[in-house]
Amino acid sequence: MDRDRADAPAFRRPHQPVEVAGADGPEPGVDPVGGADMAARNRIADLREWNRVRSYFAARVTTDYTSLFGGEAATSDRDALIAQWQDLLPGFDATQHLITNIIVEGAGNDRGRSPPLPRR
Template identity: 35%
Template structure:
């Protein structure tokens, strides 16, 4: 029993030491990147947009072809708002973040799985790695580029064309369910 307690005590000390190694900047970046997934799934585009620089580069060419695109964050949010809420449910599962900070610049990689459901049989899933670049902006870190790499897919892309047809109505319904606390 004594040995067990010593092992538990050493484990707690070890975890406490690891927890204190994160800096404030690392915490902000990690919070923003994990929020990236959750806010998209919740359709909270007005909050999701604040995670991005006013102008950023988006690169989904590994999945859909084409070339990287420079876009205003308002345009990106409008595009996502016209698409993602059209699914019955989405779940963007974020994995561990690998992070490197150099002054006011940061690079991060995060493995993810994004699942999309529509109707009884509609399902499409993409997994891969998001590579982010971020820049410090006052007391925040903004995403200046996001690139999807190493994608794998399951299900059918056919539902991607159907989702925009329901997006506006579904987003409107979600807005009705917001809690107003003011």
């Protein structure tokens, strides 16, 4: 099946795991509800509430847009990422960011990870 091949179209590649951490870095233990809450906070960017957006992210942020654009996941400064969003998002009449089917597994004492979901 071509979804498993490295040269498959980006939109058909399997999803990658997402590391979950709180605004001040990893919190002790894994809180599945907290992980879902953190994912839901992405919609704050849709509301253009940039100070709230900033408060929800750690100082260093890893973003993975490889399923959209290819390339590699990137780690950057939170403020630089938010500045990119501030430049990009006003160009749209509306935006809606959703993260669904959230599963949070323990990945050590202070980390959580959301494993990729299989595609059918």
